Amino acid sequence: MTIAAPTPTGTAVFADDRIPPRGVVASTxxxxxxxxxxxxGIVLVALFGFAGLFADxxxxxxxxxxxxxxxxxxxxxxxxxxxDQLGRDILSRILFGARTAFVxxxxxxxxxxxxxxxxxxxxxxxGGRIDLVLQRLLDILMSFPxxxxxxxxxxxxxxxxxxxxxAITIPLIPRCARVVRSxxxxxxxxxxxxxxxxxxxxxSRIILAHMVPNVVAPFLIMLTSxxxxxxxxxxxxxxxxxxxxxxxxxxxxxxxxxxxxxxSTAPWIAVFPGLAIMLTVFGINLFGDxxxxxLDPKLRER
Amino acid sequence: MKIAVRAALAIAAxxxxxxxxxxxESPKRGGTLTYMIPSDAPPSLDGHRETTYATAHTAAPFxxxxxxINPDNPASTTDFVCDLCTEMPQPTDAGKTxxxxxxxxxxxxxxxxxxxxxxxxxxxxxxxxxxxxxSPRQSNFMMVDKIKAPDPTTVVFSLKYAxxxxxxxxxxxxxxxxxxxxxxxxPHWYEKNVMGSGPFKFAGYETGQSIEGVRNPDYYRxxxxxxxxxxxxxxxxQATRIDALRSDRASIEFRGLPPAARDELKAALGDxxxxxxxxxxxxxxVTINEKVKPFDxxxxxxxxxxxxxxxxxxxxxxxxxxxxxxxxxVFPGDPLAPNKDELTxxxxxxxxxxxxxxxxxxxxxxxxxxxxxxEMLNRDVDQPYKYxxxxxxxxxxxxxxxxxxxxxxxxxxxxxxxxxxxxxxxxANCHAVVNPLIDVQPYLPxxxxxxxxxxxxxxxxxxxxxxxxxxxxxxxxxxAMFRFAxxxxxxxxxxxxxxxxxRIVPYRAYVKGWKISPSxxxxxxxxxVWLDR
Numbered sequence: 001m002t003i004a005a006p007t008p009t010g011t012a013v014f015a016d017d018r019i020p021p022r023g024v025v026a027s028t029x030x031x032x033x034x035x036x037x038x039x040x041g042i043v044l045v046a047l048f049g050f051a052g053l054f055a056d057x058x059x060x061x062x063x064x065x066x067x068x069x070x071x072x073x074x075x076x077x078x079x080x081x082x083x084d085q086l087g088r089d090i091l092s093r094i095l096f097g098a099r100t101a102f103v104x105x106x107x108x109x110x111x112x113x114x115x116x117x118x119x120x121x122x123x124x125x126x127g128g129r130i131d132l133v134l135q136r137l138l139d140i141l142m143s144f145p146x147x148x149x150x151x152x153x154x155x156x157x158x159x160x161x162x163x164x165x166x167a168i169t170i171p172l173i174p175r176c177a178r179v180v181r182s183x184x185x186x187x188x189x190x191x192x193x194x195x196x197x198x199x200x201x202x203x204s205r206i207i208l209a210h211m212v213p214n215v216v217a218p219f220l221i222m223l224t225s226x227x228x229x230x231x232x233x234x235x236x237x238x239x240x241x242x243x244x245x246x247x248x249x250x251x252x253x254x255x256x257x258x259x260x261x262x263x264s265t266a267p268w269i270a271v272f273p274g275l276a277i278m279l280t281v282f283g284i285n286l287f288g289d290x291x292x293x294x295l296d297p298k299l300r301e302r
Numbered sequence: 303m304k305i306a307v308r309a310a311l312a313i314a315a316x317x318x319x320x321x322x323x324x325x326x327e328s329p330k331r332g333g334t335l336t337y338m339i340p341s342d343a344p345p346s347l348d349g350h351r352e353t354t355y356a357t358a359h360t361a362a363p364f365x366x367x368x369x370x371i372n373p374d375n376p377a378s379t380t381d382f383v384c385d386l387c388t389e390m391p392q393p394t395d396a397g398k399t400x401x402x403x404x405x406x407x408x409x410x411x412x413x414x415x416x417x418x419x420x421x422x423x424x425x426x427x428x429x430x431x432x433x434x435x436x437s438p439r440q441s442n443f444m445m446v447d448k449i450k451a452p453d454p455t456t457v458v459f460s461l462k463y464a465x466x467x468x469x470x471x472x473x474x475x476x477x478x479x480x481x482x483x484x485x486x487x488x489p490h491w492y493e494k495n496v497m498g499s500g501p502f503k504f505a506g507y508e509t510g511q512s513i514e515g516v517r518n519p520d521y522y523r524x525x526x527x528x529x530x531x532x533x534x535x536x537x538x539x540q541a542t543r544i545d546a547l548r549s550d551r552a553s554i555e556f557r558g559l560p561p562a563a564r565d566e567l568k569a570a571l572g573d574x575x576x577x578x579x580x581x582x583x584x585x586x587x588v589t590i591n592e593k594v595k596p597f598d599x600x601x602x603x604x605x606x607x608x609x610x611x612x613x614x615x616x617x618x619x620x621x622x623x624x625x626x627x628x629x630x631x632v633f634p635g636d637p638l639a640p641n642k643d644e645l646t647x648x649x650x651x652x653x654x655x656x657x658x659x660x661x662x663x664x665x666x667x668x669x670x671x672x673x674x675x676x677e678m679l680n681r682d683v684d685q686p687y688k689y690x691x692x693x694x695x696x697x698x699x700x701x702x703x704x705x706x707x708x709x710x711x712x713x714x715x716x717x718x719x720x721x722x723x724x725x726x727x728x729x730a731n732c733h734a735v736v737n738p739l740i741d742v743q744p745y746l747p748x749x750x751x752x753x754x755x756x757x758x759x760x761x762x763x764x765x766x767x768x769x770x771x772x773x774x775x776x777x778x779x780x781x782a783m784f785r786f787a788x789x790x791x792x793x794x795x796x797x798x799x800x801x802x803x804x805r806i807v808p809y810r811a812y813v814k815g816w817k818i819s820p821s822x823x824x825x826x827x828x829x830x831v832w833l834d835r
Contacts, residue, residue: 066692068618071621086689086696245709246688247692247695247696265562
């Protein structure tokens with residue numbers, strides 16, 4: 001057995017024991033076998049993602065069109081999930097609502113996550129005063145619960161999709177930065193980072209090429225949980241009337257107003273968007289758990 | 303028509319039954335009334351400055367007014383009675399002078415005696431506001447020449463011309479009498495503070511949470527108020543308010559709830575819930591900021607009104623929202639209001655909606671605005687703002703206009719309107735005593751009416767209004783009013799009248815002594831309310 005030279009990312013592997021690459025199908029089957037619950041999560045997320053992406057083709061009706069001949073109709077062949085008090089087709093609104101949820105969820109999670117990643121790794125790498133100041137700032141930001149922080153941001157900048165994305169993104173940044181920093185602190189001390197410094201590599205090269213790849217595992221897991229949190233936050237803000245505004249199709253908004261008013265006489269108005277939120281967040285959480293199991297070497301061995 | 307007749311009979315019967323029931327009962331003293339205020343915090347506590355019910359439902363119980371509509375007959379348009387005066391005056395000087403004698407022994411809550419000087423100062427602030435003071439109803443009193451207090455018990459209003467519009471305007475439920483000494487020191491004091499002479503004394507205010515008052519033992523009406531106190535709770539969300547009524551955490555919400563809420567509460571609580579209903583001197587109106595392009599183009603404005611299918615939309619909306627009637631800018635049913643034949647000649651009120659929309663598209667094309675999109679400002683209040691807003695957005699989409707909504711809480715919404723930071727705004731034009739000649743004033747040019755946020759000037763409109771205001775022959779006045787309404791709604795399309803409201807107030811049956819009127823501003827001092835439990 002020969003020991004291979006450390007890879008640029010510093011992970012030593014045993015050359016003769018390399019696992020031969022598998023095909024996509026084989027990998028998928030293996031993943032499904034090992035992570036059946038996670039697979040369900042992926043299917044749920046994929047389903048709603050697909051629905052949002054192709055809502056224009058899938059939705060049987062215009063999601064914002066009022067139809068006063070079909071107000072508060074129960075689920076039927078014409079309207080599979082019924083209609084709301086303005087005669088709007090609930091299935092169509094859920095399909096378009098998926099788009100709103102994923103646009104807000106993914107954008108917030110990605111922007112918040114990557115900003116946190118850069119801040120966290122940068123803070124750990126530079127250390128000293130930069131780290132001290134950044135961490136205190138993050139402490140301040142983290143002292144507010146996500147939804148409170150989001151409420152404050154929306155109150156200042158107003159409602160609407162863009163402001164909601166900003167409102168949810170801002171509180172996600174310190175959460176990501178804090179976790180990433182703790183992983184990056186350990187990596188900063190490993191010899192290959194010292195070697196990179198000794199070789200005169202630039203700060204950005206060391207951070208991006210040598211440190212970031214080593215914090216990707218916790219980062220990805222966090223990113224999935226951020227997507228779920230962001231979707232929930234968007235639904236909460238919309239429910240409170242501070243998110244996207246009528247008549248845009250959004251799940252939280254569908255739970256507001258009429259859904260409460262007609263909860264006893266037309267429960268489908270509240271039940272289906274509620275289910276959509278629940279299933280999507282549930283799916284994302286299952287996927288995140290599976291991802292953690294796959295990426296964590298300790299759990300992977302089991 | 304049959305439906306209207308039936309509804310009128312039903313309302314009359316309800317009122318008669320309520321009268322009969324209440325006449326047989328003598329008021330009981332004690333208890334605290336808890337009621338819901340369907341709003342977040344009002345922009346201020348100053349009734350002279352504000353036009354929102356959020357202010358009236360918050361602070362009216364603390365104040366007295368000079369005259370008011372009879373609280374036992376609040377649906378009347380002519381039954382005016384004294385509050386602070388001793389008797390309703392007969393006008394002299396060919397109807398141009400009104401002399402009011404002020405009650406003796408009335409005190410403000412701080413013990414200061416209330417005199418004619420306080421009444422005069424308060425009214426001067428409303429009719430002739432100093433620079434920097436906001437008085438949205440100032441134009442209602444364009445007939446007033448002078449207000450004087452020749453002695454401590456007399457107030458004289460001198461008019462420029464005699465008009466029947468004066469007394470209804472004077473019975474403004476927001477015209478609270480303030481303490482002169484306080485106003486002299488700081489004319490903005492009442493925006494954040496309370497000091498009145500009304501049936502209740504101020505006990506506490508938590509912004510956006512609640513307002514509390516306690517019985518004023520020195521109130522000048524013997525035996526009143528009957529309540530020991532009141533607590534108003536703010537809740538913009540309708541579901542919260544209905545839950546509060548259902549669980550008896552609150553006894554009433556004075557503004558009005560939609561039919562579904564009435565039915566739900568009646569079904570759940572039966573006789574424990576009483577209901578009063580009335581046509582409402584309130585309408586949803588779209589205001590267009592004509593300083594913002596392309597809304598300075600009358601073709602664009604006319605296209606907006608032509609796209610709305612009112613004859614099909616309003617009856618459907620009436621099932622879920624507190625709107626009911628298609629009408630012009632004049633209170634439907636009033637002698638000055640256009641009949642249906644006249645109404646259908648106004649743009650957007652025709653019965654052939656396809657023809658109207660084809661015309662709307664043509665106008666947009668001609669104006670180069672086929673791809674028009676804009677954001678509509680709206681108030682974050684469920685009834686009926688949200689419903690009417692969603693409906694309007696849907697209607698405009700039928701002629702290819704893309705509209706998004708910006709919903710704002712009451713205070714910021716009003717500030718945005720006043721600052722003119724909007725292009726299109728869904729408003730409500732609500733008034734107290736039905737008085738169309740005064741009620742249409744928010745449609746007058748912005749330099750005349752502080753309540754008009756449309757930012758336009760229109761001398762022709764003023765001339766048409768002047769003719770209607772000064773005309774004394776009823777038929778000619780009707781015709782003049784119609785020409786004015788058509789000019790505002792069609793020729794210039796300054797304002798888009800969407801739907802007139804319908805007021806439904808379900809409440810706990812043990813609440814007595816309150817009578818509904820066509821205005822949610824009237825009868826809010828709670829002096830006559832008592833609890834039968």
